[in-house]
Amino acid sequence: MLFNKPLYLSAPPRFIITSNTPAFSVKARHFFTWKGDSEDKMASKNQKQLPKEYNSITAFHKKLAESKRILAVCGAGLSAASGLATFRGAGGHWREHKATDLATPGAFRRDPGLVWLFYAYRRHMALSVKPNAGHHALAALAKKNPDFLCLTQNVDNLHQRSLHPPPQLKPLHGSLFTLTCSSPSCTWSSPNNYASPLCPALAPAASSSSLSQLLDPSHPLDPIDPKSLPHCPDCHSLQRPGVVWFGEPLEEGMLDEIDRWIDAGPVDIVLVIGTSSVVYPAAGYAEACRTKGHTSVVTVNLDADQNRQTLNSLQEEDFAFAGDAAELLPELLKPVIGELPKELLEGTEDQAESKAEEKTQ
Structure with missing residues (x-):
């Protein structure tokens, strides 16, 4: 097997925690830090001879x-x-929040409205290109x-x-356009769901005319009542974006x-x-x-x-x-x-x- 299961993200989603196979040794774990991106371009100053073609x-x-x-x-x-926009790197922010801080199960539990607003914005931007x-x-x-x-x-x-x-x-x-149930015991999902906004409470993130206020950290956001967010039609728990958050296993x-x-x-x-x-x-x-x-x-x-x-x-x-x-x-x-x-x-x-x-x- 290429990976040991379960496999978890403990760094921004361009990296994967590795198994103990030779190709995925502990020595490679420095690639899971943002510092690795800057080091990448500075390392190995003595370049070896490149292949001819x-x-x-x-x-x-x-x-x-x-x-x-x-x-x-x-x-x-x-x-x-x-x-x-990809929100890559240590400087990737949305409003005053690090984008990586919003992409966690804990953030969703603490403030599902804020996390859903962030992902509604990302859905809107993805649909605009x-x-x-x-x-x-x-x-x-x-x-x-x-x-x-x-x-x-x-x-x-x-x-x-x-x-x-x-x-x-x-x-x-995963995908921004797959909706899943936030309850671990429920298997409901809705793939390829391109509705925008998903509900009236998320409309500010799905309209180009309101984005300037949404993206301005000095403009306070009204709290979103979790009751106004999308809920699972099977068990009535909150729906969530079908993406892999940090600390979660890949499929x-x-x-x-x-x-x-x-x-x-x-x-x-x-x-x-x-x-x-x-x-x-x-x-x-x-x-x-x-x-x-x-x-x-x-x-x-x-x-x-x-x-x-x-x-x-x-x-x-x-x-x-x-x-x-x-x-x-x-x-x-x-x-x-x-x-x-x-x-x-x-x-x-x-x-x-x-x-x-x-x-x-």
Whole structure:
């Protein structure tokens, strides 16, 4: 098994606590701190010699033509390419609250209204953007190649909205658009629920006209009565967002499915998109795949050509492409998926313009 169960998040949702297998050793746990992000770019000043064609699209296309089983691990950078704020890093705040402090079972017990308002805002913002060409390229690859599996750390449903085949998509941290019951003894859930607002009490987070006041920490929020929040139709407990909060286990059945897929045979390519190949879970899955044979780890990230740990981790058949995943993925996967429809590429251009004007909330 790749992971020991249960598996818990004890750090922001781009990281996963590891098992005691060699690829997930205790030594790797420094990746579970925010400090690791800044250290990542400063470490290993003495860069080793890079593979000759590590950033050659032509060389990657040759590898792609020879490949069958492909795994992708997607992080926040892919969502950012759609213009979506990701609340990443130690400075990620919503109003006066650290976003990570709101993403806990304890916060929900103390103030379910505040937590629901935060997630209603995130739902609204996710619905205000579209899947980018990177999402569509991955969905097209899944339709062309039944031996492709995509793992995503993102909870915004942009993969799902790109019509990515569900059996080939594993949302590691759940979804903003799945509602579940907060009672541990109740199994009710409502997937792909795009209603916005979910109830009148959450309307301030679902209207662009009211967002300026909502996001202004100097503007006091009226307390939300828990009775006015969504409740489970089966047991009448509070509904909650279907995401994995810190301190909660990831879905065991899904992790078992991923383990079985990796164990089924050699993995030719691991695509690491919008995150780093040297942080978890990407690092763990890449190493697990390497144990099965000659795996090429391909990093697609804005800083792929500057991140020293990423560059120093490259092996002979690995690649690192620096840039926007929405622009790079359609080009990298073109030999398999062909040209994406023009309207999908135009959507990416619109989002790029939106990002240029965007102010971080």
